[in-house]
Amino acid sequence: MPPEISLTPVPAHARHGSNIGQPLTRRDGVLKVTGAARYAADNHPPGMLHAVLAVSTIARGRVSFLDVEAAKAHPGVVEVMTPANRPRLAEDPDAKLHPFMFRLELLQNDEVRYANQAIAVVIAQTLEAATEGVALLAPKYETQPARVGLDASESFVPAAVGVGNPSAMHRGDVEAGLAAAARRIDATYETPMQYHNPMEPHAIVAAWDGDALSVDTPSQGLAMAQGRIAGLFGISPENIHIRSPFLGGGFGSKGLISGPQLLGILAARLVGKPVKLVLRREHLYGPVGHRSASRQRLRIGADGEGLLTAIDHRAKVASSTFDDFFEPAADASHTLYASPAIATSHEAVRLDTGTPLFMRAPGEATGSIALESAIDEMADACGMDPLAFRLKNYADVEPISGKPFSSKALRECYARGAEHFGWSKRPLAPRQLRDENGLLIGWGMGTATFPALMFAAEARAVVRGDGSGVMETGAHDMGQGAWTAFAQIAADALGLDLDRMEFKAGTSDLPDAGIAGGSAHTATAGMAIHNAGAAVIAKLADLATNDQRSPLFGAGNAGVIARDGRLFRRDDETRSDSYADILGRAGLAQVEARGKGAADPAAQSSYAMHAHGAVFAEVKVDSDLGQIRVTRLVGAFAAGRVINPRMVRSQIFGGMIWGMSFALHEQAIMDKRSGRTLNANFAEYQVPVNADVPSMEALMIEEHDPHVNALGIKGVGEIGITGSAGAIANAVWHATGVRVRRFPIGLDDLVMPRSH
């Protein structure tokens, strides 16, 4: 097994010599379509055993009995790990030393806090034996009533929502604004519990060698996972080697290492052999996070001209009984529409579920579908076209903070998207359009937005004596194309063709690339790569300009540029020196340098930084049968610099399809008595299939942002959901005249509209 993963060869069909901004095909594409890409569960170290989780079927109470003897007696079963024999940990899994540390169920006791919580692990020679061992445990419980649904317990005001955002914020006086309004709406929207459902379930292959640990597991945050394991097991991070070259999706559920993954490591410790643990699909519905259900009330006022006077957005969400994550749904109203008065607030309940966690556009997606529906309702109340209404209330500064935007090409998004879609032909009233078969047609729109975040990352750049380069950072490819986009940035940073450079990523021994989350990975790790490249080039320049034998002697650092493996004098490009010659003369085998990527606090305090977009949707509705079909989706997005338009388009499409899923399909169905999820499988937890996906277009609007970071990258991973979900909901209303405020919109909503 290679100690680190790198992708050197560029597939022959990719375009060469072209870096940032080029639509390169995936560098890992051939590996993936030929099955050569090795995902965590594809690993089989010699002597490996199989572990299967036994999970709780109750949502609250305690385990009173496990038939460990029966399980152990089953042929092939090697060991059963329970709270009684689970190896000792150096840290309490219930410790919470910082808000980003989430409590874990690692068999610390017999308490059950949600359905599908691990209550034991069976380790066996085969997967089948371990599975049967689990069945033979036949647990008994002392059961307490489960608290399910947003009304199941006392509500309270959380201290913070999201990651440390204030639970409530306001600017201006919303009550006065509402009182002064000529038109008002007051509407309540409900969104369901949702699960990340990456195609690849969480999986781990763990092997101990003394106190050294080797792990194959998908991770969106290698360094954080390494730190968490180190803390729990009381070993040094350098002793932990994690490989995560490919993820079959994560969507936030692999941002933090989960309890079940850690149980795989504990199982390996217990039996002293390598262990593989792969979650069954239904096991993902509990211990690896979810999106909380929400109930959101929006009160909006506008004056006689259609200018907003107030937006009051109140969200009720849920967390688990034992930990805190509060979906910041109402925060969606902070940034989009210019209202003199805005108030957002959250209340929460505690339920017998796993702890909700970051799920693609956490808060933004949930809040957006409610806000965009409400804005549509408000436009209708004012008798205005939804786009005209949004333009009328266009925010030139960030409404909640009053800060200027670092860049905001949303007007262009509206204009280009609307033109492309043909929005100007939209009749104002609903139920006006039909197709040749008599199906109702509706057009709706929504505004998309997502913050341009940056975390912290590091990269290491090397230029070797032969003039080739290496760029290293422990970046994560969840399928979004990190292997390709980062290599493009690296090649430019090193002044090399892609095929003269090796890009290494996906393992924990490389410099910390931060976390692939918050749509910030490309910006953050990209800036680290950019800076590492600049630093190593500066070293080369230093060598060359101080070397009398170099054609660049005396040019000074600022006076050279790197391209095609050479440094050129900026003022005289006929004078150049190759990397190989520079290093050769200096007698160096290589030079290396590190670079960091991080947010610039000064820019952040002066500017509001967001990506934006406008999504236009067409749906067809058979109102007799309640069937809805999205037939067209056009999105126009402005997200700063585009590193690879092909990957960006895929990300945006994926987001827009997710938006469709949010509006029309996705929901976890939980039994209110037992707290168990009844559709924990891909047949019944419905996400769109290809036949649902319509003709889609994603237009990228050029946007140069000098403030977000030197590369001008804003990130595109999550924005596609926002705007799209609301656009589809609004299109359903425009088609039918029925305003559905509970998502996903179902057949029954149109066959037998409920009164709201």
Added chain:
Amino acid sequence: MKNFEYVRPATISEAVAAAAEPGAAYLAGGTNLLDLMKGGIVRPNRLVDISHLPGLDRIERLPDGGTRIGALVRNADLAHDGEFAKSYPAIAEALLSGASGQLRNAATVGGNLLQRTRCGYFYDPASACNKREPGTGCDARGGENRLHAVLGWSEACIATHPSDFCVPLAALDAVVEIEGRTGRREVTVEALHRLPGDTPEQENVLLPGELIVAVRLPKEARTFSHHARYLKVRERTSFAFAVVSAAVGLRIEQGTIWDARLALGGVAPKPWRAHAAEKIVEGCVPDAATFRRAAEAALADARPCGDNAFKIELAKRIIVRALTLAISETAERVAALPGSPFAPVAGALHAS
């Protein structure tokens, strides 16, 4: 998984003998059975793999004009058999509206008939379920039952039979050929599945070890080929079970419906033949009011078992729609979205 014995009989009689023991189960395409085994919902002691039995994978045209479909014919092969699809367009459409391409490639005719319900509580071994464990109760009552039955259900069980294929088969009087230890017998598809009553665990009339060897369409079945549709309302455009579905076959001459066949899916514990509705449209010149009357008759005995009253109205509407669409000549090809109301059929929709 529980350890089980795996046998692969060479002949039908060997298969029947091997499956006669308690705890044995036939394995055909495995698309349903293996899922159930992985979830611990069924735990057979012995799998009798019939997928290699010779002679059961043929589609035969019978001398009397009927058609005999071997029990191991794959769902995809049957739907894509040109002559079959032309003769029984509603069956082809029903097959193609079901599951996904991969599943249809594996799923067999016999397996499709005997697939189990999709009731979420049946699939959850921790829930009380009279069908899975007789006498334990039914957690679907008072639970999440939006998709459960509105016809034929009992206090003991409110689950639906999920098959699409069975719906036009029931409409067309298809017959199931069964091989058992005492020889061969036949039952109609309509009589194959039982209503739950107090014994929801007894889903069909097969005796232990009995093997479905073929499904036969009587000669009359092809007389409906000019006016036949299968329509399926589901919660996404493809790869979803029916919320409600309807299979219709009409024999129309000189503008009058002389013979009508109608069955519903997704509404009952079995494919639901709507005889009363058939009687109403027979002898009539097609019109919307008659169709609505037929629909009312078909659902006359329907009652919600919980949060699913909408299915009653939806079933009526899909009957009206399927009858309306069936009036026009059957299209040359099955629509790109089989069974979907979105498959364009010119002029067929009334403005709603």
